[in-house]
Structure formats: C-alpha cells, structure tokens
Amino acid sequence: MKRLLLLICALCALLSCTKENFSLRDAFQEEGGIYAVRGNEVLFDFQENTCQWLYVPSTKVFKVFDDDMSNWLIFDTKGANLAEGSTFYANLEWTTSRDLLTLKNISFQLLKVVDGVYYFWSSSHNIALRLRME
Numbered sequence: 001m002k003r004l005l006l007l008i009c010a011l012c013a014l015l016s017c018t019k020e021n022f023s024l025r026d027a028f029q030e031e032g033g034i035y036a037v038r039g040n041e042v043l044f045d046f047q048e049n050t051c052q053w054l055y056v057p058s059t060k061v062f063k064v065f066d067d068d069m070s071n072w073l074i075f076d077t078k079g080a081n082l083a084e085g086s087t088f089y090a091n092l093e094w095t096t097s098r099d100l101l102t103l104k105n106i107s108f109q110l111l112k113v114v115d116g117v118y119y120f121w122s123s124s125h126n127i128a129l130r131l132r133m134e
Helices: 002-016 022-028
Strands: 035-038 041-044 051-056 061-066 072-076 087-095 100-114 117-122 127-132
Touching (some): 041 072, 041 087, 051 127, 061 127, 100 127
Antiparallel strands (some): 035 041, 051 061, 061 072, 072 087, 100 117
16 A cells, blocks of 8 residues: 555656756757746747846846836846856746746756856746846
C-alpha cells in the first residue's frame, strides 16, 4: 500500500511539472531589446517611443513601464549576483489589461549579457526576459 501511495504521489508530481519550452528559450536569445513573455503570453511589450526602463543598482531591480504608467513590469532579483550562468530566485510583478499579477521566488538563470541587455530564463515557468541594465 505504501508503494502504491508513493507511486501515485510521484506520478502527480511529474504531471504537475511545466514542460520547458526550448524553442521559446532559443528564439528569445536570437534577438535584442527589451522583451518579457511567459509561454505565448506577452507580459510587457516595450516600445522605444512610448516606454521607459529603469535599473536600480543598489537593489538590482529592473523596471519597465509605458509613459502613462498604465502598463509596467518589475523584476526584483533580490540582490542576486548577476553574472552569466548564475541561477537565483526573483519576484516578478506586472500589469495586464485588468489585473496586477505577481510570481514570487521563481528560479531564473542569467543566460547571457550582450551590449547591456540581460537575458533571463525561468525553465520552471517558461518566462523569457530581456532587460536592459546600461
């Protein structure tokens, strides 16, 4: 009976895992600029003429927002060491057309840094973030 229970628990754990989207991860690394998506959902659509970005070095918080502050995204790395290849936990908060959404303690990896653009990836949530620091 114990084995059956353990088998059922293990099966439930496996089925509840989000499958990593390798094509999304690979595609987002091919481009530059500011970008934030989760799976097929755009979290923030950065437009050069109507949006701003901000990086706070003391707290290592990234912010992107449109000019009227109706849409924004905050990526709080909680003071993580932001070196290529590093893995850390962060909080992500963003607006939608009708809600404020938050994900806390999400595992991210910094895949690469190119010309001041940081490429963050969360395999557990299929979140791709390209955020500017410089």
